[in-house]
Amino acid sequence: MKAILSFSFLLLLLLGCGKNEDKMDITKNASAPDDFVYQTEQFADLAILRYQIPGFEELSLKEKELVYYLYEAALAGRDIYYDQNYKHNLFVRKTLNAIVRSYKGDRQTKDFKNFMVYAKQFWFSNGIHHHYANKKFTPEFSTEYFTELLRNSDNKMLPMAENETIDDLRSKLIPIIFNPNIDAQKVNLVPGADLIKTSAVNFYEGATQKEVEKYYGSMISKSDMTPIWFGLNSKLINEKGKLNEKVWKVGGMYSPAIGKIVYWLAKAVGVAENDLQKNMLQKLIDYYKTGDLKTWDEYNILWVQDTTSRVDVVNGFVETYDDPLGYKGSYEAIVSIKDLEATKRIDAISKQAQWFEDNSTLPDEYKKKDVIGISAKVITVVVESGNASPSTPIGINLPNSNWIRKIHGSKSVNLGNIVDSYNKAGSDEVFKEFYFSEEEINRAKEFGALADNLHTDLHEVIGHASGQIKPGVGTPKQTLKNYAPTIEEARADLVALYYEIDQKLVDIGVMPNIEVGKAEYDRYIRNGLMLQLVRIEFGENIEESHMRNRQLISKWAYEKGKSENIIEKKLRDGKTYFVINDYQKLRQLFGLLLRDIQRITSEGDYEAAKNLVENYGVTVDKELHKEVKERYARLNIAPYKGFINPVLKPVYNGAKLVDVKIEYPEDFVEQMLYYDENYSFLPIKN
Numbered sequence: 001m002k003a004i005l006s007f008s009f010l011l012l013l014l015l016g017c018g019k020n021e022d023k024m025d026i027t028k029n030a031s032a033p034d035d036f037v038y039q040t041e042q043f044a045d046l047a048i049l050r051y052q053i054p055g056f057e058e059l060s061l062k063e064k065e066l067v068y069y070l071y072e073a074a075l076a077g078r079d080i081y082y083d084q085n086y087k088h089n090l091f092v093r094k095t096l097n098a099i100v101r102s103y104k105g106d107r108q109t110k111d112f113k114n115f116m117v118y119a120k121q122f123w124f125s126n127g128i129h130h131h132y133a134n135k136k137f138t139p140e141f142s143t144e145y146f147t148e149l150l151r152n153s154d155n156k157m158l159p160m161a162e163n164e165t166i167d168d169l170r171s172k173l174i175p176i177i178f179n180p181n182i183d184a185q186k187v188n189l190v191p192g193a194d195l196i197k198t199s200a201v202n203f204y205e206g207a208t209q210k211e212v213e214k215y216y217g218s219m220i221s222k223s224d225m226t227p228i229w230f231g232l233n234s235k236l237i238n239e240k241g242k243l244n245e246k247v248w249k250v251g252g253m254y255s256p257a258i259g260k261i262v263y264w265l266a267k268a269v270g271v272a273e274n275d276l277q278k279n280m281l282q283k284l285i286d287y288y289k290t291g292d293l294k295t296w297d298e299y300n301i302l303w304v305q306d307t308t309s310r311v312d313v314v315n316g317f318v319e320t321y322d323d324p325l326g327y328k329g330s331y332e333a334i335v336s337i338k339d340l341e342a343t344k345r346i347d348a349i350s351k352q353a354q355w356f357e358d359n360s361t362l363p364d365e366y367k368k369k370d371v372i373g374i375s376a377k378v379i380t381v382v383v384e385s386g387n388a389s390p391s392t393p394i395g396i397n398l399p400n401s402n403w404i405r406k407i408h409g410s411k412s413v414n415l416g417n418i419v420d421s422y423n424k425a426g427s428d429e430v431f432k433e434f435y436f437s438e439e440e441i442n443r444a445k446e447f448g449a450l451a452d453n454l455h456t457d458l459h460e461v462i463g464h465a466s467g468q469i470k471p472g473v474g475t476p477k478q479t480l481k482n483y484a485p486t487i488e489e490a491r492a493d494l495v496a497l498y499y500e501i502d503q504k505l506v507d508i509g510v511m512p513n514i515e516v517g518k519a520e521y522d523r524y525i526r527n528g529l530m531l532q533l534v535r536i537e538f539g540e541n542i543e544e545s546h547m548r549n550r551q552l553i554s555k556w557a558y559e560k561g562k563s564e565n566i567i568e569k570k571l572r573d574g575k576t577y578f579v580i581n582d583y584q585k586l587r588q589l590f591g592l593l594l595r596d597i598q599r600i601t602s603e604g605d606y607e608a609a610k611n612l613v614e615n616y617g618v619t620v621d622k623e624l625h626k627e628v629k630e631r632y633a634r635l636n637i638a639p640y641k642g643f644i645n646p647v648l649k650p651v652y653n654g655a656k657l658v659d660v661k662i663e664y665p666e667d668f669v670e671q672m673l674y675y676d677e678n679y680s681f682l683p684i685k686n
């Protein structure tokens with residue numbers, strides 16, 4: 001876990017806010033539940049949630065049709081991610097599915113239940129390695145029981161070659177599934193080892209880290225200002241001492257699945273909303289057909305430019321977190337429709353960008369004279385696949401290519417209905433355990449979700465866009481170095497916090513009253529001083545930059561306000577709470593810190609950045625840490641959550657599509673089997 005965080009840390013240096021990986025935050029504001037069942041089950045360290053697609057019914061038939069084709073394209077690539085994660089994953093999956101479908105023995109035993117937990121963990125992680133920690137997990141049943149499962153399942157469904165026996169199959173599978181030392185880590189980032197040899201991810205074969213670095217290093221030209229992302233869409237194989245790329249494209253590796261993606265994308269082209277979107281989808285098809293990474297860049301530029309379409313899609317080899325060296329992209333797809341209500345809210349905020357800049361506490365010389373709010377939108381997810389499913393990001397900021405971001409910009413997208421589902425699945429237990437008063441609970445229930453959304457909007461649209469560097473001073477990455485991401489996140493958070501209880505937000509119509517902002521203050525302080533510690537292992541410091549920034553701000557404000565008791569540490573029945581006594585004074589403190597952090601950023605004051613981060617953001621209060629972990633453990637809440645996708649059902653009249661219906665399945669296993677039956681396009685070995 002630590003390893004992947006430090007890698008995302010590197011990416012954050014490159015990408016600013018980056019992909020928001022904050023998938024397990026129990027501290028998000030919960031809000032009152034409705035009739036929809038948000039959480040269906042919990043096993044191991046995982047919980048399964050569902051989400052709705054509000055707004056789908058309002059779409060025109062043509063838009064629904066477009067969404068449906070993109071939905072099929074998304075799911076068509078699903079197998080690719082399993083195979084990318086580990087070359088034996090599809091082999092294991094076929095075995096598990098055969099057992100789940102056809103095992104004739106007793107299904108009520110503890111052993112069988114443990115088998116089902118293993119199968120569900122496997123599906124959740126798209127393979128044998130934990131989706132977040134990247135470590136191989138092993139079953140809670142014996143190899144003998146596994147043999148019994150194989151013997152009592154349908155032979156024809158098991159992945160056996162001709163004239164192979166169950167024993168042959170068994171001897172192949174047992175090391176893969178049961179031996180924790182074989183292919184132990186999907187992505188290894190611990191320096192010192194050969195990161196390629198020690199990572200089980202299926203991006204390289206027979207090559208060493210040195211060879212890979214040399215291979216791609218020699219391609220990258222320092223003078224090329226618009227470089228392609230070398231290696232993004234291929235597996236690199238050492239064949240008899242010679243390195244070769246097997247490209248993921250039609251006619252190349254993963255061709256059966258990519259061919260299906262292209263088939264559905266072509267249908268989508270026929271019902272595109274506008275020419276730009278049509279060209280964009282056509283570019284994506286060209287890319288999948290040729291594997292040409294220049295075409296991929298051209299596609300991304302069109303994708304960034306397409307801000308007006310109602311329907312949007314991410315489909316490709318996108319995030320490079322799964323490659324220890326960051327070359328290879330994992331298959332990922334997210335189909336979405338624009339959330340019009342939320343977009344109105346963001347537009348209202350964005351229009352006031354200059355007002356926010358002028359009225360902030362930034363030193364005058366570091367205010368922007370003509371600030372433009374960063375373009376951001378809230379989307380409603382329709383389906384996710386590959387790297388984005390079942391575990392999903394709550395925000396994405398793409399494309400990843402730096403020069404495209406610089407010249408053409410990027411899209412920052414908030415996955416509204418996913419966040420909403422997290423909020424609604426948040427249990428009452430959390431309120432009872434960690435909220436000090438009924439007043440806090442009621443405020444959170446009534447305004448929590450809106451408060452959370454406003455914080456994100458202000459952070460992204462106003463926060464990151466504000467301020468300027470003093471002429472002659474380098475970028476924060478150059479001057480503040482490893483402290484730059486934490487300082488930048490703190491800056492954006494402080495802008496958001498400073499304005500969250502401002503009457504201005506009421507006046508422009510994005511919140512009904514400042515109680516909304518108070519709900520966010522309660523949450524922020526409770527999280528930053530206490531709750532987020534649940535994610536840290538005992539004995540470790542805070543490493544991740546968003547977490548560092550949250551503690552930095554909260555702890556700084558707590559200590560600066562101590563003499564006036566602005567934030568009070570209270571004990572009740574041996575439990576610790578942090579209660580805000582004066583919201584306006586706390587706001588003034590946020591303003592002071594914002595002013596200083598902007599100065600640090602603008603002047604590139606490394607020493608001051610280091611002092612702030614090291615003194616307030618890194619060290620964990622050991623006693624509080626222990627207390628939070630114990631209180632949290634008693635609540636029995638899974639640290640990781642993932643989602644069952646809605647199912648789209650086309651309605652045909654003859655050959656003509658006349659409607660698309662949504663179904664919301666409730667059973668995770670059924671969905672996995674359904675996908676297996678309908679979207680298994682790859683052989684078990686690729």
Ligand SMILES: [Zn+2]
Nearest residue numbers: 017459489492
């Ligand atoms: Zn940010």
